[in-house]
Amino acid sequence: MGKQKRQKTRERGDLTPFKSAKQVTAQAPAILLSDPRYPHNMGAAIRAASCFGLKQVWVTGTRVADKVWEGKRIPREERMKGFSDVDIILNQRPFDHFPSDVTPVAIELLSGSENLSTFVHPENPVYVFGPEDGGVPSVARALCHRRVFIPTFHCTNLGAAVYLVLYDRLLKRQQLGLEPILTIEEQLAGEYRPALGLGWPVDDDPEFEATR
Numbered sequence: 001m002g003k004q005k006r007q008k009t010r011e012r013g014d015l016t017p018f019k020s021a022k023q024v025t026a027q028a029p030a031i032l033l034s035d036p037r038y039p040h041n042m043g044a045a046i047r048a049a050s051c052f053g054l055k056q057v058w059v060t061g062t063r064v065a066d067k068v069w070e071g072k073r074i075p076r077e078e079r080m081k082g083f084s085d086v087d088i089i090l091n092q093r094p095f096d097h098f099p100s101d102v103t104p105v106a107i108e109l110l111s112g113s114e115n116l117s118t119f120v121h122p123e124n125p126v127y128v129f130g131p132e133d134g135g136v137p138s139v140a141r142a143l144c145h146r147r148v149f150i151p152t153f154h155c156t157n158l159g160a161a162v163y164l165v166l167y168d169r170l171l172k173r174q175q176l177g178l179e180p181i182l183t184i185e186e187q188l189a190g191e192y193r194p195a196l197g198l199g200w201p202v203d204d205d206p207e208f209e210a211t212r
């Protein structure tokens with residue numbers, strides 16, 4: 001490796017929020033973002049994952065990674081300490097790493113999709129989202145067992161779509177008695193996630209810019 005390349009790798013290594021697939025054990029439930037365009041939307045997905053207790057956000061493509069590396073700064077939401085419980089894994093073939101019992105679910109507003117309102121979330125879902133400027137790529141869609149749309153009149157922002165799906169999952173799990181329904185005191189105390197040792201992020205002032 002040349003001196004320049006070594007230097008660049010070192011810089012990226014210092015700044016990167018990404019892990020490689022080798023550094024983690026793939027586990028569902030998880031989020032998969034297909035070649036997202038904007039770091040702030042990836043940040044929102046990470047925040048959503050953390051809010052709803054998911055541990056992994058997988059990212060394909062390099063557009064967002066290039067922006068993070070070029071900008072030499074990690075967007076605020078990814079840096080926030082409260083969200084360090086979520087691994088961000090940059091990998092071009094995520095399904096090579098998941099066990100066979102996961103259920104990939106394409107989230108897309110396309111004919112043939114099931115309505116989220118009546119969707120029964122599988123036990124080990126990997127929710128696959130398309131980028132801001134397109135849908136779920138056909139290669140990824142072909143691997144998905146289910147296809148779901150969020151009942152909105154237009155496509156929502158990518159980050160918002162992640163929140164809606166995860167909230168729907170939580171609500172249905174609570175209705176089935178699989179998750180507790182907490183009082184505000186219990187929720188704020190973070191008692192529902194003692195194993196993670198999480199409360200609220202101390203510095204909660206994210207720069208969230210929903211552009212698309």
Ligand SMILES: C[S@@+](CC[C@H](N)C(=O)[O-])C[C@H]1O[C@@H](n2cnc3c(N)ncnc32)[C@H](O)[C@@H]1O
Binds near residue numbers: 129132133148152
């Ligand atoms: C901003 S949208 C993509 C818009 C893009 N111009 C298109 O027409 O496909 C980004 C992603 O969010 C998800 N999404 C947003 N709104 C959705 C909805 N109402 N139903 C299902 N998926 C949605 C999809 O995964 C989509 O690929």
